[in-house]
Amino acid sequence: MEYRVCLLQTRYFLSTTGVLCMKKYNCILAGILVALSTMIFVQTRNMLEVTNNMPGPGIWPRALAVIMLLCAVCLLYQTFFRLKSSWSEVLVDFHKPGVHRVCLLFGLFVTFGIALNYLGFVISSLMFIPAVMVVLGERRWKHIAVVDVTIVVFIYLIFEKILNTVLPAPFFM
């Protein structure tokens, strides 16, 4: 009986795309934990058991990997046989505009992170801040321009001039 319930739940898992519910999330988390613990065992297989009369460097990570595996099993058991929430209970819905906004920001962050390395802080921030403001729904261009320049100058003054830290410089400087 429980086996059939398991099969049914797996079907639900595969059929709900674009949505993360607690059960689906728990399954993904358990999968990540299993993968992580396997990776730990593979990576530590050549490490010595004992160094300088002390336990070797691989012992502690392996102990963590075992606990990870146990947690993954417990989480799966809890998800399939104990958790009362259903597969339709949505925690992150990728179709929602709020989540779209977050996904857009993810993309912007990665672009900004790369741009920071090549274009430096000032140029990339002058482009990043308006982009974030537009994603957040601001459309008044004068407003955007004033806020953009103010934030960049403010942060540049604080970090570069007052705190004497080095901000990323463009590749041509």
Add this chain to the structure above:
Amino acid sequence: MANFLNACQLVIQPGSLLCMLLGTLCGVFVGLMPGLSSVMGLSIMLPVALSVGGNAGILMMLAIFCSAIYGGSITAILINTPGTANSAATALDGYAMTKKGEPGRALGISTFSSMCGGLLSALCLMWTAPLLAKYALQFGPAEYFALGVFGLSMVASVSSGNVFKGVISAIIGLFLATVGMESMSGVNRFTFGSLYLTGGISYIPVLIGLFAFSQGLISTEENYGKENKNQQIPKINHVFPFRDMKTILPSIVRSSFIGILIGAIPGTGGDIASWVSYNEAKRWAKHPDEFGTGVPEGIAAPEAGNNAITGGALIPLLTLGIPGDAGSAVILGALLMMGIVPGPLLFSTQGDKVYIIIIGFLVANLLMALVGFLGIRFFAKMTTIPDYILTPVIFIFCFVGSYAMNNSIGDVYVMIVAGVLGYFMLKMGLNIPPLILGLLLGNMLESNLRRVVTISRGALFSFFLHRPIAVVLLLISFLSLFFLPFLSALKKRKQKRQA
């Protein structure tokens, strides 16, 4: 005594006071803005404090730590929107008093009570920390290992609704701490040939990513469609609570001690302290039925309670090196980065630093009250800053802060990954504090366990039998993780059967 006087001298220097003032302003700001939290403020300002460096940097972090909790009460009282979870109890009577037309009085009571709670907790810290540290000097590797497990298990079991998820979070943190060159054998672990990872995963970008960046993303999502809603801020008059002093003092003293006790227990937080304090004030009141209608004790009790946890949380942090909550975990990260290793040895090796922290904490609370009383009208207006300005500032600070520490673009990528990870963790109920604590305590736990194994020559059981403190700590950890949830599950099942 010499350390104490030196610390006083250092704390009242203009540079230190200026940094503390800046920290206080920043703390009150992040506290009062709904969506921003004290931990977020601490994480964002951590690189700034480290750039300032030395004692001034530590003092700045302490000022943010205590004033952010107070800041949350301003919006709770004025617009019934607690800036942080710690101020939810304050909103009950605070907003009721505002509706009666006395927002200034409510804010005055909250400021005064927060200051008193903070000051009493600082005095308690000054008195108990050296005593506890003397006792903790007897600790060996077994006790340290047990203490680390105790701190982690308490945070994992209390801060998460699901114990397994708390443990998973802590284990991921412990695993992240293993990345890099292992200090005893010099072997590279999980670096995958990357030179960047050889030095280990840096705390700062992970802290910023998990606490500030992810929270920024959550706020962005939650504020969708609420962009044009303007809150009406009531006019504020008469902020000094002279006429309420006599009524609120007993509540303040009682709640402060509750806050200190709760703060000293790892895994608890200001929200628990404020609700317990509120309930106790109601229980001791002559007219408990008036609570919720805008009584002064209803504001004073939760505010004194939640601010007192700051000093309480610093007790285990300074004496044992175990942070009590997420905020003190960030403080621990800052202290470690500044070369200060909290623990019993701190009192004998860096006694001057301990007293700078304690005296600084006292002065930070006084500054908080000064800033609160003088700038309350200004702070009230700041709550109207729109998201489209605030959000880019937070994100840019996260990026620049992550980069500025080591001038490494790798840190920026780590911060982005941690931020995205933190977003999904928060959405799915996987708590962040155990992960951070695991990352911070990982090396300490591993090295002490290896020492224990070496000293005991593998006979761990008989070795621990001669270490009663370690055994008690491990037993409490076990009970908090498995036995208590098991008991509550049994109770639920019994209730179900009876129904």
